[in-house]
Amino acid sequence: MTSPESDGRTGVWLIGARGSVATTAITGAAALRDRLIPPTGCVTESPELMDPAMPGFDRLVFAGHDITDTPLPKRAEQLEAGGVLPRGLRELVHTDLTAADNRIRSGIGTADERHDQLEAAERLTQQLCSFRELYALSRVVVINVAATEAHPPSRREHADLEELENGLRHPDPAEGGPLPPSSLYAYAALRAGCPYADFTPSVGARLPALDQLAAEQRVPYAGSDGKTGETLVKSALLPMFSSRALHVRSWSGTNLLGGGDGRNLADPNNVTSKTTSKQRAIGESLGHPVDGDVHIDYVPALGEWKTAWDHISFEGFLGNGMSMQFTWQGCDSALAAPLVLDLARLLARAHERGHSGPLPQLGFFFKDPVASEEHRLVAQFEALRSFVERLKEG
Amino acid sequence: MTSPESDGRTGVWLIGARGSVATTAITGAAALRDRLIPPTGCVTESPELMDPAMPGFDRLVFAGHDITDTPLPKRAEQLEAGGVLPRGLRELVHTDLTAADNRIRSGIGTADERHDQLEAAERLTQQLCSFRELYALSRVVVINVAATEAHPPSRREHADLEELENGLRHPDPAEGGPLPPSSLYAYAALRAGCPYADFTPSVGARLPALDQLAAEQRVPYAGSDGKTGETLVKSALLPMFSSRALHVRSWSGTNLLGGGDGRNLADPNNVTSKTTSKQRAIGESLGHPVDGDVHIDYVPALGEWKTAWDHISFEGFLGNGMSMQFTWQGCDSALAAPLVLDLARLLARAHERGHSGPLPQLGFFFKDPVASEEHRLVAQFEALRSFVERLKEG
Amino acid sequence: MTSPESDGRTGVWLIGARGSVATTAITGAAALRDRLIPPTGCVTESPELMDPAMPGFDRLVFAGHDITDTPLPKRAEQLEAGGVLPRGLRELVHTDLTAADNRIRSGIGTADERHDQLEAAERLTQQLCSFRELYALSRVVVINVAATEAHPPSRREHADLEELENGLRHPDPAEGGPLPPSSLYAYAALRAGCPYADFTPSVGARLPALDQLAAEQRVPYAGSDGKTGETLVKSALLPMFSSRALHVRSWSGTNLLGGGDGRNLADPNNVTSKTTSKQRAIGESLGHPVDGDVHIDYVPALGEWKTAWDHISFEGFLGNGMSMQFTWQGCDSALAAPLVLDLARLLARAHERGHSGPLPQLGFFFKDPVASEEHRLVAQFEALRSFVERLKEG
Amino acid sequence: MTSPESDGRTGVWLIGARGSVATTAITGAAALRDRLIPPTGCVTESPELMDPAMPGFDRLVFAGHDITDTPLPKRAEQLEAGGVLPRGLRELVHTDLTAADNRIRSGIGTADERHDQLEAAERLTQQLCSFRELYALSRVVVINVAATEAHPPSRREHADLEELENGLRHPDPAEGGPLPPSSLYAYAALRAGCPYADFTPSVGARLPALDQLAAEQRVPYAGSDGKTGETLVKSALLPMFSSRALHVRSWSGTNLLGGGDGRNLADPNNVTSKTTSKQRAIGESLGHPVDGDVHIDYVPALGEWKTAWDHISFEGFLGNGMSMQFTWQGCDSALAAPLVLDLARLLARAHERGHSGPLPQLGFFFKDPVASEEHRLVAQFEALRSFVERLKEG
Ligand SMILES: NC(=O)c1ccc[n+]([C@@H]2O[C@H](COP(=O)([O-])OP(=O)(O)OC[C@H]3O[C@@H](n4cnc5c(N)ncnc54)[C@H](O)[C@@H]3O)[C@@H](O)[C@H]2O)c1
Ligand SMILES: NC(=O)c1ccc[n+]([C@@H]2O[C@H](COP(=O)([O-])OP(=O)(O)OC[C@H]3O[C@@H](n4cnc5c(N)ncnc54)[C@H](O)[C@@H]3O)[C@@H](O)[C@H]2O)c1
Ligand SMILES: NC(=O)c1ccc[n+]([C@@H]2O[C@H](COP(=O)([O-])OP(=O)(O)OC[C@H]3O[C@@H](n4cnc5c(N)ncnc54)[C@H](O)[C@@H]3O)[C@@H](O)[C@H]2O)c1
Ligand SMILES: NC(=O)c1ccc[n+]([C@@H]2O[C@H](COP(=O)([O-])OP(=O)(O)OC[C@H]3O[C@@H](n4cnc5c(N)ncnc54)[C@H](O)[C@@H]3O)[C@@H](O)[C@H]2O)c1
Ligand code: NA
Ligand code: NA
Known part of the structure; x- marks a missing residue:
């Protein structure tokens, strides 16, 4: 029996939605839904980790931010030429790619850092909320698969939520807004009450201030840096x-x-x-x-x-x-894409079951797992398995 | 506090006692005792698996069977030339090598199969018992590190202990004695009440009849085929x-x-x-x-x-x-030797604590673990760790 | 200036004409002719080995023997699916594949060995001569790219041409015809006055009797076993x-x-x-x-x-x-195919210039070069380069 | 018949004489002389390149420059511990190591560049001449096996010998002496009439001014950067x-x-x-x-x-x-050392036979061969072989 709530659809909002990983994930999700491909590489489809209450591939709606204009169907074409997508698949899911592409909004780049970050954050949050409402989604999971940023210098504002919000309101005239783009995305996601994951090595949610925000907002987050090769x-x-x-x-x-x-x-x-x-x-x-x-x-x-x-x-x-x-x-993108789908489903389900704050149980997916020192893959898998067991209980 | 019994010494009886693995193990144990080398490769010395009640390297007495006459000091010389033993070590433990060599008895080979296996088994059992008594050992662990045998044809006598003992007494005139050498060694060891391990891939203790015998004798056994490369x-x-x-x-x-x-x-x-x-x-x-x-x-x-x-x-x-x-x-022998020492200590301790029959918890050491389908190294390590925890309790 | 004779077209008769190597060679030759691909892997197109008097890719006519019925366009489809042929190329040269396939005749297999080998040889020779006449070809080069045969037992008839022809006429009733299929093909080719190469490791032309025949017929031959990986x-x-x-x-x-x-x-x-x-x-x-x-x-x-x-x-x-x-x-076939084209052109040109007997100068192409002990690739390349120089002179 | 002159001994002066390569070469030469080891890795001992008129291993006298004080016997000990020198060999050639070490003089380092380079060069030249005279050597070959220098900035003085000697006499007060240490060594060697080779990638003799000097002095030189891995x-x-x-x-x-x-x-x-x-x-x-x-x-x-x-x-x-x-x-040093011996012998012989200037025929030994664009090993070997043939003639 799945809970009534899980009948609704889940939004998957990708930062870097027109990149290789995102395009492969969106294409793959449509292909899985239509049973055009087997779920190879998707761990939430394996007998040991399957939870029927997790959103199915037919219940995911993709959207996101990017700073490039190359549309998803064009990226898919490039990935087909590069041998990532099998021949012909792209045409079969063309409608899905076009629809998702229409839901991609303009993101914020490094050059925008010195702009008004508060205003930017509010716009991003707003976009997430509108997406959730427009499509009547149970929730929206935000996953950062954008290009890796340089690690930013440490800032006083990173250490505390109040300080951070202060800094967003009154940016230091010399240093500009306090957050790198990845953290601004994370801030906006958490503000919008969205479960969040950093698939990139960028700093993203890994700031004490944002950890506080996640706790306050009662949303779970995971990261960092997808572990694929x-x-x-x-x-x-x-x-x-x-x-x-x-x-x-x-x-x-x-x-x-x-x-x-x-x-x-x-x-x-x-x-x-x-x-x-x-x-x-x-x-x-x-x-x-x-x-x-x-x-x-x-x-x-x-x-x-x-x-x-x-x-x-x-x-x-x-x-x-x-x-x-x-x-x-x-093939990096083919290794990463199914994990992005897994993370979307697991974070959605964890959120539904009331988990919040960092999820060390998802360390299996990451090079640099939050709130965990465990790097042994088999131990991480066991932790994930127990976590899914518990999600299924009750 | 260690139990009074564990103050006694433990015998380590190696089948194939003059081979590369055996020679490296005997040399290494002496070097460890004298702290000439660090315990690299020895898992029972790692913080997670250490049990102070296991016999120390100063409490092990080596002996064994072999069918070659090349004495241990000579083998050690060859292993030094081959780069397995570091220069000079061999001289430092020369007394140990000579002493162990004097405790090596003539084994039984393939050519001896058609001889009276009952008589042979009794001799082997007798040798183990004498060794235990002569040195006042708490117990003798037998480990087979002899050359790999060809897998023998299946025999009716292998399936049942009574049948087997019958067959030993009245060998089939056409087919000869029912056991390959490795199993005859295992039979003799179990009969003598010795914990036993097959480090070789040879059939050894892996016969239903011998499993029955181990249960009857209340001795633990482990195997097969050391997992090293x-x-x-x-x-x-x-x-x-x-x-x-x-x-x-x-x-x-x-x-x-x-x-x-x-x-x-x-x-x-x-x-x-x-x-x-x-x-x-x-x-x-x-x-x-x-x-x-x-x-x-x-x-x-x-x-x-x-x-x-x-x-x-x-x-x-x-x-x-x-x-x-x-x-x-x-270097195969250097990978195998510390595991042989680990097995000796673990089997001794398991015996002391009353374990008997196959020990799937030692699957960590083997390519083809008895009574277990688990091959994942980390899972095997966890199983071993819990096993050692339990050995330490009470 | 090219000689008038070289204005005519050259036949390339492939034994195993529907195999991977053959199909790739035929497809590739058409693609090269139409400049759809660069001549990567084709050494006779490199500046150091180019001889304008060698037949161009527009002057080659493909035909051959095989024992399978799978037509060339079908094989090309399989090779496209396997990633050997780039997408779409096959359609562009479809006419060439169909035309070549229509020129493929039924070959002789191992099972046919006990049949009348003289008759078989005469049929094969006849087919080569008809092909040459029908298409008004300057000459027909025969290259064996059929599946590798088991090495046949040595036979008295292999040592001498007279003995061999005797044996073909009066086969030993117990042992059957004297030649394995590959050598029967070689015999027929030489009899028809065709330059010949063994790209397979099969025995083919490597028999003293056939060496005599090549000398007698004044045709060059080369082999054995394409050197590709x-x-x-x-x-x-x-x-x-x-x-x-x-x-x-x-x-x-x-x-x-x-x-x-x-x-x-x-x-x-x-x-x-x-x-x-x-x-x-x-x-x-x-x-x-x-x-x-x-x-x-x-x-x-x-x-x-x-x-x-x-x-x-x-x-x-x-x-x-x-x-x-x-x-x-x-990709083995992609490594082999251009060498097959090179051999066809070089043998054609060598024949035109009057070379006969084994060509050690082509050792560059072979694992087991005829009449040569030189295996060093650079030395073989130098020998080939001088050979081409000499072909170009006068 | 060897020429009377070649009966004399040849000096081998190594820049970096206490380094790994030098120590291995000196030890190896003594071992070869006493037939303690086979000449594996020594190409001038292979049948194709042997020239009986080249100086034998019993006719070489080692000396050199270095800036470290660690004596050769000590370096040999370290190389033995590191597995480069076989156990025990070092003791057998101890006298040779000590004797060579006594002939090592203090070199010039980077820090010395700003000192009076003319004076330094004169000292180096003088040391080479004294060595030649003292031991009545037919000639002294100088080979640079010192640590790699940073590539120096280009200087006007490098382009012309007259300019260079002017610069040595009147160094630019701002930039200091015109030569990096490696080139100063090369300058001194050529001035002393010594055949010279750069085994290091340092600039050494590769300056137009030094090329002029070599021509003027009628001495051959070779380089650069030993080709070993x-x-x-x-x-x-x-x-x-x-x-x-x-x-x-x-x-x-x-x-x-x-x-x-x-x-x-x-x-x-x-x-x-x-x-x-x-x-x-x-x-x-x-x-x-x-x-x-x-x-x-x-x-x-x-x-x-x-x-x-x-x-x-x-x-x-x-x-x-x-x-x-x-x-x-x-093992880099074991790959380099025999080539250093080969170069010493070949340069000695080339000098004896009147060769001068850059020797592209020795490109076989170098990553960056002087006066040659040929990098193909087999072609370089053939060039070397013809060169040795010519050395042997007349
Ligand atoms: N196996 C894997 O592929 C793998 C593994 C671990 C981590 N990652 C990380 O995933 C990320 C994506 O990898 P990819 O191969 O898809 O890269 P990609 O370059 O193909 O795509 C990155 C996308 O991010 C967009 N982008 C850049 N800056 C942005 C911004 N400020 N806001 C919104 N979008 C922005 C780009 O326009 C592009 O479309 C990288 O950070 C990579 O390090 C990938
Ligand atoms: N990493 C490893 O070294 C490793 C790993 C897994 C298993 N093993 C197994 O361990 C065994 C020993 O390996 P090793 O390298 O020491 O081999 P080895 O050949 O050096 O030594 C084998 C010894 O067994 C003796 N022997 C042979 N038949 C005998 C018999 N019937 N009775 C008594 N002794 C007999 C030989 O005389 C010899 O001294 C082999 O079976 C090998 O497959 C080794
Ligand atoms: N890089 C390479 O591909 C390479 C290198 C060296 C040698 N070769 C040799 O080239 C040959 C062909 O390789 P391939 O990959 O094309 O193999 P393949 O199996 O794809 O093709 C072999 C073809 O030979 C045909 N054949 C079999 N017996 C025959 C007979 N008696 N008469 C006529 N045709 C016959 C088969 O029907 C098939 O069409 C093999 O002998 C192989 O060992 C290939
Ligand atoms: N296979 C090889 O080993 C190989 C191959 C190609 C080139 N080389 C080159 O050969 C050289 C020697 O290699 P090595 O492994 O013997 O290095 P090493 O560091 O063991 O020895 C270098 C020696 O040069 C001495 N030295 C440093 N500066 C000097 C100076 N200005 N004058 C005199 N002596 C000086 C050092 O004191 C040291 O004894 C390096 O330049 C290396 O790049 C070596
Ligand atoms: Na961590
Ligand atoms: Na050059």
Whole structure:
């Protein structure tokens, strides 16, 4: 029996709604609804995590913000050419893409930071509320899949909600508005009472002030940085070394990628935010620092496919030096998109069941999980499984 | 506080006591006792699994069976030349090696199968009992680290203890004694009331008749086939694919190894028993068959170091084909030896605490765990951790 | 100035004309003629090897033998689905595929061996001559791209042309006709005065009796076994080790492939012929035997794409053990097809210029080059370049 | 018959004489002389390149410059611990190490640049001449194996010998002496009439002014940057792609190394000079730019062993995207040392036979060969072979 409320539809509002991940998620959701594809990669469809009370793929309505004008059908065409979307699928869901594209509103960019952030936040909140009302949605989940921002300098206003709202009202004339775009989106979402997730490594909701706001608004939030490639493998392998008491001495990684995300990460500022979240997992998991760098190289020739090589050196019994290498060749957007759908469904359901504040139980999905130090994939999966069990109870 | 009983010493009786794994384990135990090396690779020394009531490295007395005459100090010399043992260590523990070597008795080989197995079993049992008495040991743990046998044909006598003992007394004139050497060792160990583990893939204790005997004798047993290289990595990676609902389409593996184990596994009969236990894990973990072969090649040039390459192809969202490869370069004996010490300590303690029959909680150590279908390393580790918790209680 | 004769068209008769390699070659030749694709992978189009007197892509007429009925347009469809042919190309050259398919005749299979081989050979020769006359072709080059045969037992008749023709006329009642299908095709081609190449590892023209025939008929021939994947890389890497006086100790290889060739090579008989020619190169190049096996695994999930992993261990100065590994991921048919076109053009031109007998100068194309021990790719390229220079002179 | 002159001994003066490469070369030369090791890795000992008139290992006298005080026997100890030198060898050649160490003089460092360069050059020249006279050497070959310098800014004085000598006499008060240390060493060597080679990527002799000096002095010189690891493999693989008309689209590389060279290359200034010479080969060989970066990471855990991973994406027939990866695990110093000995012998012999100026025929040894655009290893080997042939004639 599903609760009456869950009969309503759920809005999925994507920040960066015309990007690769968003376009793949929107296309995929329509294809899943019409049973054109199997739910491979969608963990909320697996027997262990399925909860019939979660919104079905036919109950999701997509909308969002972006700062580009390239319409979704055009992006889908590019993704088809790049081999992400199978031939022909795009035409079959053309109506869905057009409809979603019509629901995309103009977002706010880095250049807009110095504008009136309060006004901007109010506009964003308003847009979320209108969307919820217009479509009579049970709720709207907001997920940030926009291009990675550079990590902003720390600001006094980040530490406390009152300070923050003060700062939004009276911005420091020298430094401008207190929030980077990702956090402004998060602020607006929480203000609108929307469950929220940071799929990007950008700072987003990860500010004490916003944590307070989420608690106040009684909405759950999750993040950060979708765990899809090299780091996914790391979180599967690290526990092997630690549980076997093998001493990891170095872990080096090189990521080659083309596509929009690659171009963006080639900007050294942004790379730093990304490689930092990538290495945090190693340190936190092993409890001691290890040698080695992580590189992210933009290689246009590779298009939407990413190749990562990792080299691990470790010490075994009697000081024996050993090593392991792996190469991962995956399509980033196809790895990310089903997780975005999973997050939308899980956050909707968690909200319905009254959860609020950070959800460490969703750490399974993230490189840098909020409110959690657990990076071991299997342990994260078990935590997620119990969480879904509890959602199903009562 | 440790129980008075645990003040006594524990015997560790190794079948294949002059092999690489055994020699490395015996050398390493002495080095650990004298704090010449850190306990890297020894999981019972990690904070999460340590139980002060387990026998310390200064409380272990090594002995065993083998069919070769090459003495332990000589084997240690070869292992030093092969880079397994660090320079100089061997001399420091020379007395221990000589003493252990003097406690090694002549084992039984394949050629001896047609001899009187009852008489052989009685001799083996007798040797275990004498060892226990002579050294006033609290107990003797028997671990089979002998060369891998070919899997024997199934025999009626394997299914039932009474039938088996009948068959030992009155061997079928055409087919000879009912047990392969590994099972005869296991039979003798259980008869002598010794906790037992199969570190080899040989059939050993894995016969219904021997399971009955273990229950009757109230001794615990564990196995089979130490999980150290490619399969260890598999058991860390497979849950990644399954928990993420990624569809594994093929898993291919090539293992290159020199050393004694390599030479032995080059015998196609034996390889079969090994590659079978390697692939069982994939099937059982994924719940559907996957394409791909596993090869074990004997490459003398690689000596004691093993290189394994695995290639995995999998399908993600929207049918996208992706792949992962890894190369593992490890020293097999150095990976295996600390686990042998762990098993000795855990089995001793489990016996002390009254456990008997198969111990699925030790599945963490094995490719083909007894009484368990769980192959996910992290889950196995959790099971082991709870087991140790319980051992510590009361 | 091209000679008047070269104004005529050249026939390309493919044995196995409906296979992957053949279909890709025929499709590609039409696409090159219409400038729909660049000549990537076609060495006779590179500045260093171009000879304007070689037949252009608009002067080739394709025909051949096969034993399957699946028409070329259907095969092209399958190759498009498998990602070998780019979307849409197939439709653009549909007329060419249909026309070539109409020129494919029923070949002879292994099952036909015991039939009257003389009669069969005469039919094949007749078909080649009719093709040449009907289309007023300057000459017909025959290239064997049929499925790999098992290596046949050696026969007395193979050693001498007179013996062979005797044997064809009066087959041994117990053993049947003296030739495997590939050699019967080669016999027929040479008899018809056609330049001939073995792109397969099958025995084909590599019999002393057929060498005599080629000399007698004054036609050139080349082979064996197109060098496209792992072996291509080997022939580039081996000279590195030898010229640097590094001592290669082991070379191990695993080839994973789906597709028709993969299924066929999974037959252990055939694999032997293939892996033998793969390892010959190592032995001959290094002048000393090395450890290591070569595996060819059929992995349907990989489709037309092949993944090969090679591991090389070598010794450097002061006995230092080092290693190198490589992974090669390529589309076999796309690597082979342009070489088939190159061979057709080169053999046509060599025939025109009066060359006959084995052409070691074409060793660049083959794993197991006729009349040559040179396996170093760069040296083979230089030999080919001088050969083309000489073809262009006078 | 060897010429009377070649009966004399040859001096080998190493800049950076206490570094890893130098220590390995000096130790190895003594071991080769005493036939304690085979000449693996020494190309002048291979049948194809052997010239009996080249100085034998018993005819070499080592000396050099360095700026560290750690004596050679101590460095040898460290290299033994790091696994570069086999156990025990060091003691066997202890006398040689001590003797060579006594012949090492204090060099000039970067900090010394602003000192009187003319005076410094005169001191260096003087030291070379004294060495030659004191030991009655036929000649002294100078090879720079010192730590890599940052590439210096271009200076007017580099372009012309007269200008340079003027600048040395009257240094620009603002900019200081005109030469970086490596070029000052080269200047001194050429002034002393010594054949010279740059094994480092530092600028060394690669200045027009020094080229003039070499011509004037009638001494041969060679360089730059010993080709031992990733770049060696590149120079073997690149011709494969180009000769097969395969279109390389990207070539990415990551080099992990510990050891002194690794620490030094971690300095971003120096890395630039190294990665530049690494990528020059690709551009020059393919004739078109390719995507991809080269990283050099300092990973102390790897010690003297280097691991390099390269990823190459390329396009084949019909636009098919393919890829190749390789991993190279080698001991840099053991790869470099025998080449240093080869260069010493070849330069000595070339000088004896009257060669002078840049020797492009030695391009086989270098990443960035002087006076040559040829990077294909096999072609370089052939050039070297003909050169040795010519040295042997007459
Ligand atoms: N596997 C994965 O793909 C993966 C994994 C983890 C994290 N991520 C993160 O997801 C994000 C999206 O990745 P992608 O591949 O879709 O990138 P993309 O470049 O294809 O798309 C990003 C989209 O964000 C839009 N955008 C940029 N700034 C914006 C702003 N201020 N407001 C609104 N929209 C804005 C862009 O116009 C673009 O449409 C990135 O931050 C990436 O790091 C992706
Ligand atoms: N990482 C690992 O090393 C690892 C992992 C899993 C399993 N194993 C298994 O452990 C076993 C030992 O490996 P190893 O490398 O030490 O091999 P090894 O060849 O070095 O040693 C085997 C020893 O067993 C002895 N032996 C053979 N038959 C015997 C018999 N019937 N009775 C008594 N002794 C006998 C041999 O004489 C030899 O001393 C093998 O079965 C191997 O498959 C090892
Ligand atoms: N890179 C490469 O693809 C490559 C490299 C070297 C050698 N080869 C060889 O080229 C050959 C063709 O490879 P493919 O991938 O096209 O294989 P395929 O299986 O796709 O095609 C083989 C074709 O040969 C036909 N055939 C089988 N027996 C025949 C006979 N007796 N007479 C006439 N036709 C017959 C089959 O019907 C089929 O159409 C194989 O022998 C393969 O080993 C291929
Ligand atoms: N495979 C290889 O090892 C390889 C290949 C190509 C090039 N190289 C180059 O060879 C050089 C030596 O490598 P290494 O591994 O022996 O390094 P190393 O750091 O072990 O040794 C360098 C030595 O140079 C000395 N030195 C530094 N500055 C000097 C100066 N101004 N004058 C005199 N001596 C000075 C140092 O004291 C040290 O002893 C490096 O430039 C390296 O890039 C090495
Ligand atoms: Na965290
Ligand atoms: Na050059």
